Amino acid sequence: MMSRKEIMDKIQDIFRNNFDDDTLIITESTSAQDIEDWDSFEQMRLIVAMEHEFKIKLDIRAVAALKDVGDMSRLIEKKLSIAQ
Amino acid sequence: MFNLNYPFDDEMIMQKKKSIRKELLDKDSPFIDKKIAILSGSTIGDVKSVLELFLLDQGIRPVFYEGSYNRFYEEAVFGNAGLEEFQPEIIYIHTSNKNIDVFPCVGDGEAVLAQKLESVYRRYETVWTELKKRYGCPVIQNNFEPLAYRLLGNADAYHKYGKNNFISHLNQKMYEYANANAGFYINDISYLASWYGLEKWSNPSHWYLYKQAMDLNAIPLLCRNISRIVKSLYGKNKKALALDLDNTLWGGVIGDDGVENIRLGEESPEGRAFTAFQRYLKEISTLGITLNACSKNEESLAVEGFSHEGSVLKRDDFISWKVSWTDKNISIAAMAKEINIGLDSIVFVDDNPVEREIVRTRLPEVSVPEIGSPEEYIKALDQEGYFEITTLSEDDMNRNQSYKAIIQREILENSIEDYGEFLVSLQMKCYMSPFTEPVIPRITQLINKTNQFNLTTKRLTENEVRNAAEDESVITLAARLCDKFENAGIVTAMIAPVKDGEAVIELWVMSCRVFKRNLEFAIFDELIRECKRKGVKKIKASYLPTKKNLLVKGLYEELGFEKTEESETGTVWSYSIPEEYRNKNSVMEVFYDEQERDNG
Numbered sequence: 001m002m003s004r005k006e007i008m009d010k011i012q013d014i015f016r017n018n019f020d021d022d023t024l025i026i027t028e029s030t031s032a033q034d035i036e037d038w039d040s041f042e043q044m045r046l047i048v049a050m051e052h053e054f055k056i057k058l059d060i061r062a063v064a065a066l067k068d069v070g071d072m073s074r075l076i077e078k079k080l081s082i083a084q
Numbered sequence: 085m086f087n088l089n090y091p092f093d094d095e096m097i098m099q100k101k102k103s104i105r106k107e108l109l110d111k112d113s114p115f116i117d118k119k120i121a122i123l124s125g126s127t128i129g130d131v132k133s134v135l136e137l138f139l140l141d142q143g144i145r146p147v148f149y150e151g152s153y154n155r156f157y158e159e160a161v162f163g164n165a166g167l168e169e170f171q172p173e174i175i176y177i178h179t180s181n182k183n184i185d186v187f188p189c190v191g192d193g194e195a196v197l198a199q200k201l202e203s204v205y206r207r208y209e210t211v212w213t214e215l216k217k218r219y220g221c222p223v224i225q226n227n228f229e230p231l232a233y234r235l236l237g238n239a240d241a242y243h244k245y246g247k248n249n250f251i252s253h254l255n256q257k258m259y260e261y262a263n264a265n266a267g268f269y270i271n272d273i274s275y276l277a278s279w280y281g282l283e284k285w286s287n288p289s290h291w292y293l294y295k296q297a298m299d300l301n302a303i304p305l306l307c308r309n310i311s312r313i314v315k316s317l318y319g320k321n322k323k324a325l326a327l328d329l330d331n332t333l334w335g336g337v338i339g340d341d342g343v344e345n346i347r348l349g350e351e352s353p354e355g356r357a358f359t360a361f362q363r364y365l366k367e368i369s370t371l372g373i374t375l376n377a378c379s380k381n382e383e384s385l386a387v388e389g390f391s392h393e394g395s396v397l398k399r400d401d402f403i404s405w406k407v408s409w410t411d412k413n414i415s416i417a418a419m420a421k422e423i424n425i426g427l428d429s430i431v432f433v434d435d436n437p438v439e440r441e442i443v444r445t446r447l448p449e450v451s452v453p454e455i456g457s458p459e460e461y462i463k464a465l466d467q468e469g470y471f472e473i474t475t476l477s478e479d480d481m482n483r484n485q486s487y488k489a490i491i492q493r494e495i496l497e498n499s500i501e502d503y504g505e506f507l508v509s510l511q512m513k514c515y516m517s518p519f520t521e522p523v524i525p526r527i528t529q530l531i532n533k534t535n536q537f538n539l540t541t542k543r544l545t546e547n548e549v550r551n552a553a554e555d556e557s558v559i560t561l562a563a564r565l566c567d568k569f570e571n572a573g574i575v576t577a578m579i580a581p582v583k584d585g586e587a588v589i590e591l592w593v594m595s596c597r598v599f600k601r602n603l604e605f606a607i608f609d610e611l612i613r614e615c616k617r618k619g620v621k622k623i624k625a626s627y628l629p630t631k632k633n634l635l636v637k638g639l640y641e642e643l644g645f646e647k648t649e650e651s652e653t654g655t656v657w658s659y660s661i662p663e664e665y666r667n668k669n670s671v672m673e674v675f676y677d678e679q680e681r682d683n684g
Contacts, residue, residue: 020102041129044294045098048301052095060293 002080007054007073014049018042028070046072054080088141089453090467094304101133108140114631115145116318116543121172122148123156125179125226126297134303135176138311142320153295154183160211168218173545174317175215176224176310179208180273180297181231184254187247197244205257212261212268220547222267224313227255229277229298232286266525267546269313269474273298276305312469318543319533322373322451322470323425325365326416328434329379329386329407333365333397334358335458338389339382349394357458362396364462369401372483373471374423376404378415378432383407403487412439413446423487424596426535426632431470433461477526479573486597489569507602507671510567514606517677519553519560519577527562527577530593535632537576537594537604539625539639544591552579559587559614561607565598565672572597576607580623587615589625599635605668608643610676612665621661628654643668 008028016024019037032038038046047063050056050072056079066072086096086104097104118139122128132148139146149170151159156177159167185207186200208225215223228251234240240248255274262268277285280302287299298306315321330337335347335354347355348362369375375397379386386407390399399405404422406415412434420427427449434440435455444452455464479486493510500506519527528546535541544552552558559580565572576594580587589611594603615623625640627633641647645657 014099017099020100040294041127044290044296044300045130047293048290049095049099058289060289063289063293 007076010053018045026069029068031068094301097304104137115143117145119173120146120148121175123151123159123177124153125156125183127295128178130303131178135307135310138307142311142315161214172219172221174222179226181228182297188245188250190245201253205254221545222317224269224271226271226273227258229274271310280305312472316472316474322431323429324374326376326378326430326432331435334389339385343388343392348392355394359394361461366396372480374403374487375401376419377402377407378412379407380409381407413443475525475529486570492569512567512672514672514674515564516610519562523574524549526574530577534593536596536635538633539592539636540628541630542591557582582620585620586622587620602669602671606674609667609669615661623659625657626654
């Protein structure tokens with residue numbers, strides 16, 4: 001089972017990749033307010049990248065309710081634990 | 085290093101778009117700039133940014149007009165100041181089955197069904213006619229892909245109430261329009277959806293969450309497909325294949341195994357795969373793509389392979405024949421010279437990864453696909469889209485005959501010592517006329533794909549060519565050339581607007597197939613004749629150098645022009661027409677299409 005820290009590390013990699021910024025540091029409270037390029041399109045790309053990285057499928061209700069990175073990591077954690 | 089060639093990693097492209105873009109823009113190869121409008125039937129943001137990557141990779145640097153969400157109809161049909169100001173050179177309409185607003189319902193009468201089909205189709209045709217009227221540039225339109233669900237099950241494909249049947253009918257009507265209207269091209273997403281897998285393509289989450297008409301990761305496939313049409317329109321198709329022989333056209337090494345032991349034909353699975361590949365190559369050659377051999381082999385043994393009963397290709401199907409122990413990069417360079425095409429028009433096909441790498445490194449302009457194993461060769465070539473057809477002229481279909489004529493002429497040339505005598509012996513006939521409607525597509529094609537004999541490298545759309553043809557103040561000249569070996573069709577074109585008693589040669593191109601035949605003299609004679617008719621006393625011209633048109637650097641000097649300006653961007657020339665002008669051409673008979681000129 002992947003720890004929260006491992007999940008956060010992977011999420012950070014995805015953010016760095018998608019925003020093309022290797023210095024980006026994200027925390028659980030990081031949200032669209034904190035990153036200038038994080039618009040609804042980028043949100044979509046992030047979700048698709050996470051589904052691919054963690055090999056999970058997120059349903060549209062859950063995705064629509066996400067507010068920050070903490071929500072994302074908790075949702076991923078939950079999905080992974082169900083998958084186990 | 086990223087890869088935008090087949091097979092590419094669509095997820096990687098979607099994620100690393102930004103860094104790929106930087107890398108492509110950093111390449112020092114020259115770009116042509118193009119203005120592309122994307123009209124929206126669903127979300128287009130990522131379509132735009134990924135399309136940019138594939139176009140940059142083809143040497144085309146786009147600027148985009150991004151239509152508002154799902155406003156393709158309104159933006160096309162009603163006035164649109166933004167788009168008018170943008171002046172698009174290409175318009176792409178990103179619609180899908182999500183944009184079909186009416187479908188048949190179970191119980192509809194025949195009249196209602198017919199009316200539904202007509203009204204959905206009419207909406208699109210209105211868009212195209214309006215765009216044509218307002219912008220006159222090429223339009224690329226998605227067809228409709230199948231729906232993911234089938235209300236009637238299998239009958240959905242053929243029953244009058246089947247939605248998928250309705251979609252096929254819409255597509256058919258769209259294809260009829262495409263065949264009847266030049267400058268209109270279909271982006272076949274119906275094929276893409278089936279290639280990608282309809283289940284994956286129709287991703288409902290991406291539709292409901294983001295209004296993305298197809299799975300996000302299908303966008304690279306979509307954009308590559310669009311970029312193929314665009315690059316073909318700008319003359320960036322490949323023209324020739326350089327083919328290895330052993331293990332590329334047949335299984336085994338003919339020098340070691342002997343012709344009786346190579347794998348080819350119906351006897352073995354491998355043999356069947358090679359025969360199928362040869363058949364595919366033979367089909368490609370009917371499009372006017374030349375087949376050439378490039379093999380390290382004993383010539384006398386290699387040729388035997390084509391007498392094998394499973395061999396679809398014959399020795400005679402090859403134009404340039406480079407079968408020796410010479411390094412392949414040297415053979416390919418010689419081949420390009422022999423058939424007179426650029427290295428960037430050649431695709432090198434070889435099963436040996438070492439040979440591929442050598443050619444890739446030493447001749448970076450040559451395309452070298454990863455071809456996989458014999459059963460995958462066809463797919464590998466097909467997926468690269470080297471030979472995307474946007475126009476297919478009779479000249480294209482006769483091209484191989486023409487390349488053969490080049491080689492026959494070379495043989496004759498070598499047997500006659502005096503070059504002038506050789507030209508006379510060709511018994512050339514040149515037919516000249518202004519641009520006329522039936523040949524405008526061919527002239528446009530010539531203008532956009534000619535790189536060497538091209539004084540200004542000005543590229544024009546079909547409509548711009550048509551405008552020049554219709555403008556009475558513009559001299560347009562096109563010529564066909566025949567000799568005792570072939571009818572080469574239309575091979576040269578000139579556009580020279582006349583203003584204040586001066587003609588300016590804005591554009592002059594000639595196909596590389598007829599270089600050094602004094603055709604330029606015949607054209608110039610005709611230009612002078614036409615200038616005299618119009619009372620023009622002076623001709624101005626310029627030469628704008630590129631990497632490829634050094635051939636014509638001295639053309640105007642040779643024709644007797646005086647150089648009036650010289651700068652980094654090129655040279656400007658001037659010619660005063662003498663009272664007594666003596667024709668420069670003395671090697672070919674010239675016929676004028678007077679009737680066409682007088683009528684119009």
